[in-house]
Amino acid sequence: MKVIANNKKAFFDYFVSDLVEAGIVLEGCEVKSVRAGGASLADSFVQIKSGEMFLKNAYIKPYEKTSSFKPDERKTRKLLLKKSEIQKFERLTKEKGFTIIATKIYLNDAGRVKVEIGLARGKKLYDKRASLKEKSIKREIERETQKS
Numbered sequence: 001m002k003v004i005a006n007n008k009k010a011f012f013d014y015f016v017s018d019l020v021e022a023g024i025v026l027e028g029c030e031v032k033s034v035r036a037g038g039a040s041l042a043d044s045f046v047q048i049k050s051g052e053m054f055l056k057n058a059y060i061k062p063y064e065k066t067s068s069f070k071p072d073e074r075k076t077r078k079l080l081l082k083k084s085e086i087q088k089f090e091r092l093t094k095e096k097g098f099t100i101i102a103t104k105i106y107l108n109d110a111g112r113v114k115v116e117i118g119l120a121r122g123k124k125l126y127d128k129r130a131s132l133k134e135k136s137i138k139r140e141i142e143r144e145t146q147k148s
Helices: 008-013 028-035 083-096 125-147
Strands: 002-006 014-024 045-049 052-056 077-080 099-107 113-122
Touching: 008 014, 008 099, 008 113, 008 125, 014 083, 014 099, 028 099, 028 113, 045 083, 052 083, 083 099, 083 113
Parallel strands: none
Antiparallel strands: 002 099, 014 077, 014 113, 045 052, 045 099, 052 077, 099 113
C-alpha cells in the first residue's frame, strides 16, 4: 500500500471511527496524476445523495502531459461502496450527528486508487488541547529514550 495523500487535519479536528476502504471513479488522466502524487484531501468531505456516496472538494492536480482534456480539479467524484455500507453510514449521519470525511488516498496492492473514509464527530477546543498535550508528552518520552 502506497499512501498518496493524508488528511492530517481530520484527526486533529474530529474523532474518527469506522474506517472503510472505498473505490473512487476517476478519469484516466486523473489516475496518472494521483499516481504522481498530485492529490490533496484538505477541506474535502463525503456526501450521500440518493443512495450513492460522493467525494466533494478533493483536489486532484491536472495531469501535465495531457494535451486536450483537463477535468475540473475540485469536481465531485463518486465513491464505490456496497449498498449496505452506504445505508449504515447514512443511518449514522442522520441519527447521531456524525459527518463522513476522507482520511487518505492510497494505491492498494493491486495498483488501484482507493480512498479511506470514516465517520467523524467534531472535537471541542479542550479536546484539541488534550490531544496536543498527549502528542508533546509522547515526543518528550521518545527524546528521552533516544538519549539513553
